[in-house]
Structure formats: structure tokens, C-alpha cells
Amino acid sequence: MSVVVPVYQGEKTLPSLMREIAPFHVPSITPGGSSYAVTEVLLVFDHGPDRSADVIRELEAEYPFVRGVWLSRNFGQHAATLAGMASSGGDWIVTLDEDGQHDPSDIGGLLDTAMDQSASVVYARPTNEAPHGTLRNASSKGAKWLLAKVFGGENASEYQSFRLVLGSIGRSVAAYSGSGVYLDVAMGWVANRTATSPVLLRQEGDRRSGYSTRRLLSHFVRMVLSTGTRGLRVVSALGVIFAVLGVLMTVFIFVQRIIGGVSAEGWASTIVVILLSSGATLFSLGVIAEYIGVNVNMAMGKPPYVVVTDPANGPLGRKPTQNS
CATH class of the missing domain: 3.90.550.10 (Spore Coat Polysaccharide Biosynthesis Protein SpsA; Chain A)
Structure with a gap:
């Protein structure tokens, strides 16, 4: 063992x-x-x-x-x-x-x-x-x-x-x-x-x-990316959810506009839609970028570790000698 x-x-x-x-x-x-x-x-x-x-x-x-x-x-x-x-x-x-x-x-x-x-x-x-x-x-x-x-x-x-x-x-x-x-x-x-x-x-x-908070978060991200393409599927599902929410929001605003329940400017609902959609887009791009980064590192041959000899026994451990 x-x-x-x-x-x-x-x-x-x-x-x-x-x-x-x-x-x-x-x-x-x-x-x-x-x-x-x-x-x-x-x-x-x-x-x-x-x-x-x-x-x-x-x-x-x-x-x-x-x-x-x-x-x-x-x-x-x-x-x-x-x-x-x-x-x-x-x-x-x-x-x-x-x-x-x-x-x-x-x-x-x-x-x-x-x-x-x-x-x-x-x-x-x-x-x-x-x-x-x-x-x-x-x-x-x-x-x-x-x-x-x-x-x-x-x-x-x-x-x-x-x-x-x-x-x-x-x-x-x-x-x-x-x-x-x-x-x-x-x-x-x-x-x-x-x-x-x-x-x-x-x-x-x-x-x-x-383990700092950053290292623990990195640890979790590595686990997610290693599970395969499930993360990308989650991003796709997130896109569908926000698309549905966008359609529902559009219908709601249209109905409210007809019955006079919303002002003509509509700036508040516009800002909400922009924030939600841009946030979802940036999040999705971040997940995709992580997957691309992992594949680039592996394609470049980046090693997960490199084993060397004990530095104290190699060239770095040699003490200078004084010539007599």
C-alpha cells in the first residue's frame, strides 16, 4: 500500500x-x-x-x-x-x-x-x-x-x-x-x-x-468543467428560460399599455429587461470561455504538475566553494 x-x-x-x-x-x-x-x-x-x-x-x-x-x-x-x-x-x-x-x-x-x-x-x-x-x-x-x-x-x-x-x-x-x-x-x-x-x-x-475563498471557488469550477458538457447544457437552458421570460414580459407590457396601466416612457421595464438579458449573456459567455480555456490549455500541453529532483541535492543546492 x-x-x-x-x-x-x-x-x-x-x-x-x-x-x-x-x-x-x-x-x-x-x-x-x-x-x-x-x-x-x-x-x-x-x-x-x-x-x-x-x-x-x-x-x-x-x-x-x-x-x-x-x-x-x-x-x-x-x-x-x-x-x-x-x-x-x-x-x-x-x-x-x-x-x-x-x-x-x-x-x-x-x-x-x-x-x-x-x-x-x-x-x-x-x-x-x-x-x-x-x-x-x-x-x-x-x-x-x-x-x-x-x-x-x-x-x-x-x-x-x-x-x-x-x-x-x-x-x-x-x-x-x-x-x-x-x-x-x-x-x-x-x-x-x-x-x-x-x-x-x-x-x-x-x-x-x-484554502482561500478564491481557491475554493476555483476548485468547484474545475469540478464542474470536468463533468463534461453538462455546464454548456445548463447555459442553453438558461438562455431558453430568459427568452421565455422576455416573451412573457413583452406580452405583459403590451397588455398593460393597451389598458393604460403603464406610462408611455416605459423606461423602468426596459432597464429591467436589459439588465436581465445582458447578465444572462455575460454569464453564458463566461461559462463558454472557461470550457474553451480548459481545451486550449490541454491542446497546448500544459502539464498539471512537473516532478523534479530535490532542489537541495541538485544544482540549486550546490554551495559555492572558495578557491585555495
């Missing part, structure tokens, strides 16, 4: 997380009786603002099964997860966060669910509220509901960063996913069956969340 941990601000939380994972390097037995062992832990450095790089090197020296995966720059958690999955070699891949809210002892339960249900992807299903603010939790649930009901993301309500993936599936998806493809949507294209396993989320470690 390979464990992939995207690292952005892991200076304070990674050592304790590794102490929890280390006992599972020795073959262990799940509650359901399956045998497994964590053969490697891939810490994917995503160029965060703290000393995460130094901590990764220290953990590599302390644990022989820990390996750093070094990205060329900051690509984000999604890309870091893909890079770790592509670099893995286990029969199964587990992805979990660096902040400590995911308990490594729950990995056995995920594996039991996979074996019992012949599932190639198993998502952790929290039995408690995520350790975030009320507004963020509500926004997350609302976004997943909208993705599932409107944009066709069948398993969107199950998506979690704590997941167990069949190794061949995970590495294949990581290899072909373009810069605009969302990981969980891509796995849904090829996974035979997905399932969920109950877990209890813990409080995050002593660290500031790396």
Missing part, C-alpha cells in the same frame, strides 16, 4: 502524522481480516510558505519507507495528489491530508470496504462535521449537491481527500489527466465501482488553512 500526502504547510503536523503511519509499515490485519502493509509514504512538496521541505528531508532520513516527491513550483493540492499517485508503486493508493484530521488507523476499514464490495475506489464518509467553519461546511455540501444534481457529477457527494484507490486505476488516471481535469471525476470515468467507509474526522493540527 502506498500513502500519498500532498504537503503545503506540513512543518508542524507531518512528524506526528508519520509517527501514526509508521506502525503500519509492518504487516497489519484489518478488522475484516485482510493483511496489508504501508510499503511507502510519498510526501509531495508543493512549495508552501513554511519549513516543510526540511521536515520532509528529516523524515526521509528517519524512515526508510518515506520518499519526497518534489514539484517544480506550487501547483495546488489536486496536482500534488496526482503527482504522488503517478509516483507510487503499491497495489493500493491511500491519499490523506497533512493536517492530521484523517486517522491512519482508518485505512484498514477502507480496505475492508473495498474487498467486501469489490470497489476500486473507496471514499471516507465522515460521521461528524468537518473541523471547519459552519459557512465553509455548508458551502461544501451545497457545491457537491449542485454538482451532483445539476452538472451530472454522479458521486460528487462522496468526494473526499481521504480515499483508497486501486493502484492501477490511480496511476492511470494520474498519467492521462490534463491540467483542467478533476481527479475524482476522472476516476469516476474508469472505476468499476465506488464505495464509502465511515470515519471520524479529527481536529486539524496547529496550522492555517491553505
